[in-house]
Each structure stands twice: as C-alpha cells, then as structure tokens.
C-alpha cells in the first residue's frame with residue numbers, strides 16, 4: 001500500500017473564483033498516482049490560503065483509489081503543500097531573492113508575509129536548486145523546447161530551467177492562465193518549497209503530466 005499523496009491540478013481560477021465555486025468547482029479526476037487505476041470522488045476538506053494578506057477558506061476535494069484503498073487530495077495549483085501562502089506569492093519572493101540576488105525583507109514586506117517565512121521558502125528552494133535545474137531542463141526538452149544550447153550550459157540554474165519549461169508549456173492549451181509558479185507547483189506536487197527532503201521527486205514526463213481543465 002502506498003501513502004496518500006496530494007495531486008496538484010493546473011487550476012487557472014483566481015482564489016476568489018475558486019472560493020465562490022465552493023464544492024461545485026470542476027476538477028479533473030486523475031488516475032491513481034500509485035497504480036494508474038481511475039479514481040472516484042471521495043469527499044474532501046476545508047483549508048486556508050493567504051493571498052496578498054487576505055485569508056480564504058477553500059474546499060479541497062479528495063479522490064479515492066479502490067485497489068490501493070487510499071484517498072488523494074486534489075489541490076488547485078495555487079495551493080502549496082503545507083504552506084498558507086499561494087504559489088504566486090512564494091514564487092515572486094524566490095524570483096526577487098534568488099533570481100536577482102536581492103534581500104528577503106523588501107519582497108516579504110510588499111507581500112505582507114513575515115520575512116522569516118519568506119527566508120524559509122528561499123532556503124528550501126535553494127537547497128534543491130541543482131535538482132530543479134536538471135528536472136525542469138528535462139521537462140522543457142520533453143515539451144519540445146528549443147533551449148538545448150541555453151540549458152546545455154553547466155551553469156544554467158533552476159530559474160533558467162523553470163522559465164524554459166514554462167515557455168514550452170505555456171504554448172499548450174490552458175496553461176497560460178495558470179502562470180509560471182502555478183505550473184511549478186503543479187509539476188512538483190505542490191512541494192517546491194517542501195520541508196520534507198523525502199518528498200516525491202519532480203513529476204516529469206507526459207504520462208503524469210496532467211493537462212489543465214479546458
């Protein structure tokens with residue numbers, strides 16, 4: 001038996017739109033990540049998210065796999081596993097601090113999050129930087145990106161690779177509305193700043209690459 005995992009689906013709704021839909025939100029029903037058998041709907045739970053200093057309660061549906069006897073939470077891509085803040089907030093801080101070698105306090109202040117929290121995100125991301133550089137480069141190439149020379153450099157870093165993968169995926173139907181950091185959240189199972197080092201590795205390859213809801 002496999003442990004339950006969160007599945008992140010490429011949701012392009014705003015947090016407000018998602019909240020307004022409540023339990024009526026339309027979500028894809030993926031196959032079981034452990035055994036690939038189709039899953040069925042299985043209730044869900046309430047969860048809080050924070051965006052621009054505003055707290056919202058959202059409904060997170062679950063699906064169940066019969067053979068595995070396990071339920072999986074279906075997180076919309078703005079949700080980051082184990083974090084209150086949405087993917088865009090966390091990603092924007094990473095872009096400013098990691099991407100531009102900036103300090104953590106100004107972006108944290110602008111987004112109304114404690115700088116200690118923001119520093120934690122940056123540390124987690126940086127700790128897995130090499131892994132992301134490789135994984136997202138592989139994903140970019142898998143998606144047909146013409147970025148071989150750019151990514152061929154040994155110094156190509158995680159953010160470069162993420163941008164390349166994003167450019168490739170944003171040309172596919174439905175993704176543009178999700179934005180780059182929801183995309184990152186979707187393909188990492190919401191764990192791009194996970195504290196757990198035993199977290200599942202990046203989900204790459206088309207087999208587990210869930211298309212957005214049209």
Ligand SMILES: [Zn+2]
Pocket residue numbers: 032033034035036037065066067068069
């Ligand atoms: Zn299963």
